[in-house]
Amino acid sequence: MDANYLKHAIGPALNAALSSLLSYPHPTQITDPVAHADKLEMQKVASDVEAERLRIKAITDCKRRIGMSLGEAIAKMEQRGSARKAKLDEEDRLKKESEEQIEVAPVVQVVETVEPTEVVSEEEPAAPPAPEFEEAEEEPPV
Known part of the structure; x- marks a missing residue:
């Protein structure tokens, strides 16, 4: 066989096959x-x-x-603490005010006047109270 024949007959097919192999290498083949x-x-x-x-x-x-983040947690704890302290201070203030009002309030004595009642002896039965208004006598039906 002549080299020229191989070059022209097989060359283009071999060239195409080699180019396709080199353009798409096998996954395990490292080209670069x-x-x-x-x-x-x-x-x-x-x-x-x-x-x-x-x-x-x-x-x-x-x-x-x-x-919350750590900073927010600390700020929230401080806020709760100050709110609780304010609430306790308010309760103490109200308690002191109520104690002062109790101390300052004058003592008022209520004296009821009792009218003397009639003394009824035990032997006589008590008379029924007199009616305040007079009852109208009813006329018998005719």
Whole structure:
């Protein structure tokens, strides 16, 4: 066989087959080691970034569920303490005012005057009280 024949007869088919193999390498075949290492490093960095993003999201969700950060919790505790202290001060003030009013209030004695009643002896039965108005005599029906 002539080299020229091989070049013209088989060359284009072989060339096409080799180009298709090189354009789509096998997944395990590494054509460019530097690009491959860069690609692996970028995938690792991307997965680390995603893991950190998920961790931060979980922390913020937990804070949101709790409803406050540490600073807000401290501020809320101080607010509750001051409100409680104000309430206790108000109760003490009202208690002192009521004690002062009790001390200052004059003592008033209520004296009832009792009218003397008739003394009825035990032997005589008590007479029924006189009616205040006179009853009209009823006429018998005709």
